[in-house]
Amino acid sequence: MLVGLDRFSELVGGLDHPECVAWGPDGYFYAGGEAGQIYRIGVDGSKTILASTGGFILGVCLDGRSNVYACDVGNHAVMRITPLGEVEAYSMGTAEAPMNAPNGLVFDRHGNLWVTDSGERGRRNGRLFRVAPGGATELVDIDLADNPNGLAIDPRGQFLYAVLTDARQVMRAALPEDPGGAPGRPEEVTRFAGNNRAIPDGLAFDMAGSLYIGCMAPNVIYRLTAEGELDVLAEDWEHNVLATPVNVAFGGEDMRTLAVANFARWGLVQARMDVPGARLFYPHIA
Numbered sequence: 001m002l003v004g005l006d007r008f009s010e011l012v013g014g015l016d017h018p019e020c021v022a023w024g025p026d027g028y029f030y031a032g033g034e035a036g037q038i039y040r041i042g043v044d045g046s047k048t049i050l051a052s053t054g055g056f057i058l059g060v061c062l063d064g065r066s067n068v069y070a071c072d073v074g075n076h077a078v079m080r081i082t083p084l085g086e087v088e089a090y091s092m093g094t095a096e097a098p099m100n101a102p103n104g105l106v107f108d109r110h111g112n113l114w115v116t117d118s119g120e121r122g123r124r125n126g127r128l129f130r131v132a133p134g135g136a137t138e139l140v141d142i143d144l145a146d147n148p149n150g151l152a153i154d155p156r157g158q159f160l161y162a163v164l165t166d167a168r169q170v171m172r173a174a175l176p177e178d179p180g181g182a183p184g185r186p187e188e189v190t191r192f193a194g195n196n197r198a199i200p201d202g203l204a205f206d207m208a209g210s211l212y213i214g215c216m217a218p219n220v221i222y223r224l225t226a227e228g229e230l231d232v233l234a235e236d237w238e239h240n241v242l243a244t245p246v247n248v249a250f251g252g253e254d255m256r257t258l259a260v261a262n263f264a265r266w267g268l269v270q271a272r273m274d275v276p277g278a279r280l281f282y283p284h285i286a
Contacts, residue, residue: 013267023251024062032057051085064282071102104151110179111283116148152203155278168192202247205278250277
């Protein structure tokens with residue numbers, strides 16, 4: 001184990017089953033709740049409810065104007081929430097392929113929003129959508145069917161990484177140079193072989209190219225180095241600190257704070273890392 005549990009501390013409590021966490025360009029963490037709450041959280045642990053969508057939030061990210069984009073499984077849509085708390089549907093999929101269970105999302109350097117739709121557990125009907133700036137949506141022809149979940153883009157902006165929860169894999173596909181081009185064929189990055197209890201969920205990169213993987217069972221955060229070595233960053237078999245850790249995100253002024261959404265403990269925990277997190281893409285979307 002690379003990091004002792006004593007390095008972790010509570011950032012904020014009293015959240016409603018937070019499934020996600022993201023860092024915004026405005027200097028706040030954001031998380032969602034199972035009743036559609038969008039939480040804005042200061043680095044000092046203060047929190048406010050920015051808005052509520054009335055659904056169930058699984059993943060969040062932000063643009064350069066600090067609008068929050070939230071995967072809302074209750075409304076079967078990606079919702080957009082302005083800094084003033086105004087809520088609107090940003091994408092519901094396409095007419096031929098409406099969203100069912102939007103789960104993870106991330107912006108690329110072109111302002112495209114990539115969104116996983118997890119589908120139904122065990123059915124291999126997960127999908128990937130690309131939402132162009134402004135909301136035009138297309139279903140991407142790519143095989144990520146085994147319950148696709150968290151997404152991340154590497155620090156160079158070259159690859160889209162995706163968790164396949166049912167397959168216990170992390171996959172990646174090369175991002176196209178053309179904003180509307182087709183991504184590359186998915187390739188396996190790592191697999192939790194021999195661990196039938198592993199349930200990988202969320203992803204985040206540090207500046208060294210290491211990938212952090214929140215594993216809601218068995219309460220583990222893994223780190224996959226740029227050289228391909230999979231290490232246990234932290235584990236908590238007794239659920240005292242890490243209790244169903246799902247999404248992970250770097251934030252803070254120096255980007256060295258790793259925040260973890262603790263789904264079963266109704267809050268976020270944090271730990272200071274030696275390597276800062278990778279800077280995210282924050283496009284300015286009209």
